[in-house]
Amino acid sequence: MKIAVVGTGYVGLVTGVCLAEVNHDVICIDTDLQKIKNMEQGISPIYEPGLEELMVKNINKGNLKFTNIHVEGFKNAEVIIIAVGTPQMPDGSANLQYIEAVAKSIAEYVTKDVIVVTKSTVPVGTNDFVRQVILDNLKCDVNVKVASNPEFLREGSAIVDTFQGDRIVIGTQDEETASILEMMYEPFGLPIFKTDIYSSEMIKYASNAFLATKISFINEVSNICEKLGANVEDVANGMGFDNRIGRAFLNAGIGYGGSCFPKDTHALVQIAGGVHHDFELLKSVIEVNNKQQRLLVDKIKARFENPEGKTVAMLGLAFKPNTDDMREAASSVLARELIQLGMKVIAYDPIAIENAKTQLPQQVIYANSSEEALKQSDFALIVTEWDEFKQMDLGKLQEWLTEPILFDGRNCFTLEQAKNAGIEYHSMGRPSIMLENKVSIN
Numbered sequence: 340m341k342i343a344v345v346g347t348g349y350v351g352l353v354t355g356v357c358l359a360e361v362n363h364d365v366i367c368i369d370t371d372l373q374k375i376k377n378m379e380q381g382i383s384p385i386y387e388p389g390l391e392e393l394m395v396k397n398i399n400k401g402n403l404k405f406t407n408i409h410v411e412g413f414k415n416a417e418v419i420i421i422a423v424g425t426p427q428m429p430d431g432s433a434n435l436q437y438i439e440a441v442a443k444s445i446a447e448y449v450t451k452d453v454i455v456v457t458k459s460t461v462p463v464g465t466n467d468f469v470r471q472v473i474l475d476n477l478k479c480d481v482n483v484k485v486a487s488n489p490e491f492l493r494e495g496s497a498i499v500d501t502f503q504g505d506r507i508v509i510g511t512q513d514e515e516t517a518s519i520l521e522m523m524y525e526p527f528g529l530p531i532f533k534t535d536i537y538s539s540e541m542i543k544y545a546s547n548a549f550l551a552t553k554i555s556f557i558n559e560v561s562n563i564c565e566k567l568g569a570n571v572e573d574v575a576n577g578m579g580f581d582n583r584i585g586r587a588f589l590n591a592g593i594g595y596g597g598s599c600f601p602k603d604t605h606a607l608v609q610i611a612g613g614v615h616h617d618f619e620l621l622k623s624v625i626e627v628n629n630k631q632q633r634l635l636v637d638k639i640k641a642r643f644e645n646p647e648g649k650t651v652a653m654l655g656l657a658f659k660p661n662t663d664d665m666r667e668a669a670s671s672v673l674a675r676e677l678i679q680l681g682m683k684v685i686a687y688d689p690i691a692i693e694n695a696k697t698q699l700p701q702q703v704i705y706a707n708s709s710e711e712a713l714k715q716s717d718f719a720l721i722v723t724e725w726d727e728f729k730q731m732d733l734g735k736l737q738e739w740l741t742e743p744i745l746f747d748g749r750n751c752f753t754l755e756q757a758k759n760a761g762i763e764y765h766s767m768g769r770p771s772i773m774l775e776n777k778v779s780i781n
């Protein structure tokens with residue numbers, strides 16, 4: 340099938356590459372010419388495990404192409420997939436300007452019947468808007484069908500999620516459109532759930548909001564566990580045995596970040612508000628998360644009488660491991676607050692440093708390895724649970740840090756590991772490990 344994908348970010352590029360991998364004829368379109376030039380040479384604009392290899396393979400096979408010229412991309416397309424960003428507006432609602440621009444270019448340039456699929460996360464009713472913009476601006480006498488097809492991949496495991504996802508959702512009431520999209524996805528062999536457009540649009544927001552709710556819920560439980568001396572990991576494991584609850588997304592930490600949960604929870608509150616529904620539960624989820632993102636600062640303030648002048652190694656900057664994405668990363672909030680407290684921050688991340696430089700305060704100093712960061716610091720924080728931090732020899736902290744104190748925002752180590760390493764260890768929702776002559780802060 341001939342497919343054009345508009346937008347080559349995390350979703351568009353991964354989708355385009357995976358559809359090419361199952362032998363569709365794919366052209367990816369982006370307005371960013373530099374990205375296009377790089378991708379033509381097999382260089383991925385984003386860090387995503389396995390993506391570049393598959394990209395190169397399919398460019399060489401001849402079924403993956405790139406262009407910055409929409410008319411060129413749409414020329415032969417039977418299906419056009421919209422995967423441009425829908426960032427958050429100041430009031431929390433989704434910004435649809437990129438979606439509208441794509442709809443206008445489709446109207447201007449399509450010369451044959453086509454199915455337009457909205458993969459970007461968009462508020463309920465947006466596909467109606469896309470259809471209307473296209474109809475209002477259409478230059479040729481062609482038939483354009485519009486369908487919703489939200490995406491559920493996660494950054495860092497996007498390729499695996501695409502080939503092994505739990506479901507593909509197709510929102511359309513047109514049987515012919517549904518069956519063409521089913522054919523397109525058939526090679527993935529995944530369950531396909533068909534519904535109407537509005538429900539499909541809502542499934543995406545409700546799914547992200549539910550996952551965010553699970554995270555805020557366990558973080559609240561975690562904060563209570565700390566006060567009571569319980570261990571949130573055991574609590575989550577014990578809860579997770581119940582199939583109705585499930586263990587996934589019950590990892591307590593420093594809150595959710597990234598390009599989607601924060602913006603999509605805000606957008607759903609706005610969507611609800613648009614129909615005069617006050618989504619109180621989701622507002623609390625957001626509020627809990629905002630507090631949770633800065634919890635390590637509170638722990639530091641509780642531990643040190645005067646943190647001013649201390650140097651801290653900040654390990655991990657990306658909003659989660661295996662990505663270079665810094666959007667809404669807790670590291671931004673933490674670095675800002677620590678610097679305000681008069682501390683020196685030495686940061687290290689295996690992949691995200693270049694992106695971090697555009698987001699973190701300019702006073703932050705970057706190290707080339709965790710060892711380099713730790714050796715120059717008084718104590719340390721783990722902000723992102725990269726494998727290389729989880730595999731770190733904790734005993735070395737005694738040697739490298741002025742004070743062997745670790746604040747672990749992601750519970751990367753067991754309490755036994757910390758105890759055996761002879762360090763002071765403060766994690767999330769679990770009792771602190773103190774060295775002799777020190778009193779636990781919990």
Ligand SMILES: NC(=O)C1=CN([C@@H]2O[C@H](COP(=O)(O)OP(=O)(O)OC[C@H]3O[C@@H](n4cnc5c(N)ncnc54)[C@H](O)[C@@H]3O)[C@@H](O)[C@H]2O)C=CC1
Pocket residue numbers: 345346347348349350351368369370371374422423424425437440441458459460461490491492493494598599
């Ligand atoms: N990042 C993720 O993990 C997921 C994102 N989503 C949703 O997918 C959508 C896209 O997200 P990302 O891939 O993260 O976005 P992104 O910001 O990484 O990429 C968007 C791309 O679209 C391009 N673009 C903008 N206007 C264009 C136009 N008129 N024509 C061609 N290209 C254009 C930009 O240059 C950019 O490369 C959003 O709605 C997001 O909520 C859904 C599931 C997962």
Ligand SMILES: O=C(O)[C@H]1O[C@H](OP(=O)(O)OP(=O)(O)OC[C@H]2O[C@@H](n3ccc(=O)[nH]c3=O)[C@H](O)[C@@H]2O)[C@H](O)[C@@H](O)[C@@H]1O
Pocket residue numbers: 460490491492493494495547550554587588589590591592593594595596597598599600658659
């Ligand atoms: O719409 C989207 O963009 C995507 O948003 C999330 O994917 P992503 O943001 O890439 O990453 P997640 O693995 O969901 O993690 C999001 C945040 O939650 C945090 N998290 C996750 C799980 C958990 O148990 N605890 C926790 O704090 C992570 O550290 C991270 O900051 C969803 O998982 C995807 O299904 C969805 O497609």
